Amino acid sequence: MTNRKSFAAIAAVLFALALLPFGVSGYVLGLLTLGFYTAVFAMSWDLLFGFAGEVNFGPSFLIGIGAYTAALLNHYEHWPIWACVVTGGAASIVAGLVLAVPALRLSGPYFGLVTLVAVLMLQNIIVLFAGITGGEIGLDLPDVLSIDDSNNYWIALTFMGISGAILFGLSRSAVGLILQASGQDAMQAAALGFNVTKHKLAAFCISALFSGLSGAMLIFYEGTVSVGTVVDIAVGVQVIIAAVLGGRRTILGAALGAIFLIGAGELLRPLGEASTFVVSAIALVTILFVPGGFLGALLHGEKR
């Protein structure tokens, strides 16, 4: 597939999505809105895993920091939404740095374990300071993005479009190339004169920024923040499955996987508890037999 062709295809899909509010119900729009925010989580995660080669088992740590920072500022200080979202993104970067600077010195699976522990700690802190954070029940927000389904949908679509363009562009840039080299073979990348730690840290910051922004946007869409929606391990697991399902190292595949997961979860809801099982089974089969994911299989016909 040539670059121009795929660009035209993506533009067509986005245009079609933008027209959707004129044809479908508010229920479907709500579902897709959630899917778009999850898509940004998954794309951010893929930048780190697919390109920098670091497995972040705790994407919901970064998402949660962004979401709760924004929520607290809005709830207690009544900052305007845009200021809360921007500060949330910035807080994610800071928290990400605090986590990654020591963690990236570790090798092997330890980076992943550190990120996993970070999620559990964040969850504990939120529950511990329930008086301020609302604990497990959560916190209501005075402001919401919009009360209109279509507007919420367009905001989310635009946000996903811009985030996706930036993340995808970055992955295809010179910096993305260096990042990929660092992820695949750090020793060789260093021998070519690249400061591997610096590049991985930058990738972590960018991943944190978009996770945090998206987390903050999500809670202003929902009008409430709770551990279950933005911090819980299950949220992170869903992001990881979405990215792997959609196609590692493709960025756009991650978005595809996220929307698929949210959609499938809803479609299968009549199955009750079994729906989670079916979605997990699909994910498992994909990972086992099509390790390149949806998009990987489509673009590269790749088999490992």
Place this chain on the structure above:
Amino acid sequence: MTNLLEVSNLTKRFGGLVAVKDMHLSIAGGEILGLIGPNGSGKSTVMKLIMGIERPNAGSVKIDGEEVAGLPSHQIARKGVGIVFQHSRPLHRQTVLENIKLALLPDSLLQLFAAAHIEERAHEIARRVHLHHVINRLPGTLPFADLRRLELARAIARNPKVVLVDEPFAGLTAPEVADFSNLIASFRKDGHAVLLVDHNVRGVANLSDRVLAMYLGEFITEGSADHVMRNETVRRVYLGGALQHHDRATPVNTADELLRVENLSVFYGKAQALDDVSLTVAKGEFVSVVGLNGAGKTTLFNAISALVPSTGVVAFDGGGLDGRSAGQIARAGIVQCPESRELFGDMSVRENLDLGGHHLPDEEAKKQLDWLLDLFPILKSRAGQAARTLSGGEQQMLTIARALMMKPRLLILDEPTLGLAPVILEQLSKALEVLRQTTDITVLLGEQNVTFALPHADRVYVLEHGRFIWEGPPERFATEAGAQFL
């Protein structure tokens, strides 16, 4: 002439092991130095220390007069050192051109697009290493030699003052070797300082201005290829002082075949590691396969044990092993002692041995254990000690003893002498001779140390570049095949 690379008093310790000791070497611009040493001699470590992949414990590394010892790898690279790794690992989703461009990019987070001159320079480099006709292909579609060219292209992309090349000709065919020699010679013409790291003098003799030999982490001698080959220590390390062999008290019946290998070939991706190899081992026979590191010994053993996929026939005790798993083959009686020993480091010597005899009835296991502790008395005194605290030689004995606990019908020993001091070799040698003279066990031994391999051999095979180039009794080895080993 000023030296572009100047290494002095370089020392590296890994725990208690001194991998490099007080090493010194220097290379001027426009000069090629061949650094040779057998497996485990520390030559690769020297290269890694220069590149900054490992940090030296002491000593100095100067690039064009500037001290770089202890700096991280990427800074040393920017001071003007390039390395050609033995195994190339290019980015597989990027074309050859993009892979070369990568090496030319600045180490910057802000420069999102490659500058225009980078494209041009990448094409120039591709032409130089003869990759221009495949420049838009993905690395996965290229033959092995082209992947090595790509590796070379990336190493020279930044026009480094010093170029380090690890085993320049491993896995290449004769015409490819000639082509690569010309390329490397062209670095010399351009005034680069080049360090070639290889196992033996022969590999680098034609290309090098000087050759430096090291062994067990230390400098042995330096000079012309001829000078190094004449050196006493070098001869002893590679050939042994005097090659000797012992006759058996009772000769084995070579017609009684235990293992037969026919037309065995193994590929690792595109590189052929084993090329149509055939061998036989009779019941009770000691057969040695000698060859330099990378010749394919371990691959041969792994193919016999079904640890790597292969084509060809492996028959054991009359029956084919085709389709059997590694576990089934081990239970059939082929027990391999790998190069890496694979002991359970945190378990005691006794526990390691007990694990080996796990499947035997208690009575028999005890008998076998007593016999082994007699054979390796040092293990008796170390019985309660954790395996990882043993010295290298003791660990090797424990590995062999544990394998013997399994009462193997065929014992495969893969480079038991790797990294061992000469005095340990002697103890190991004695134990092997006892096995040979007093038991009916069958042994297949892989070695690059000919002195160790020959005395216990009934027959010898010489393996080179994945093929047997000589086969015969040990007493004919020195005259017919000995010259291959310098």
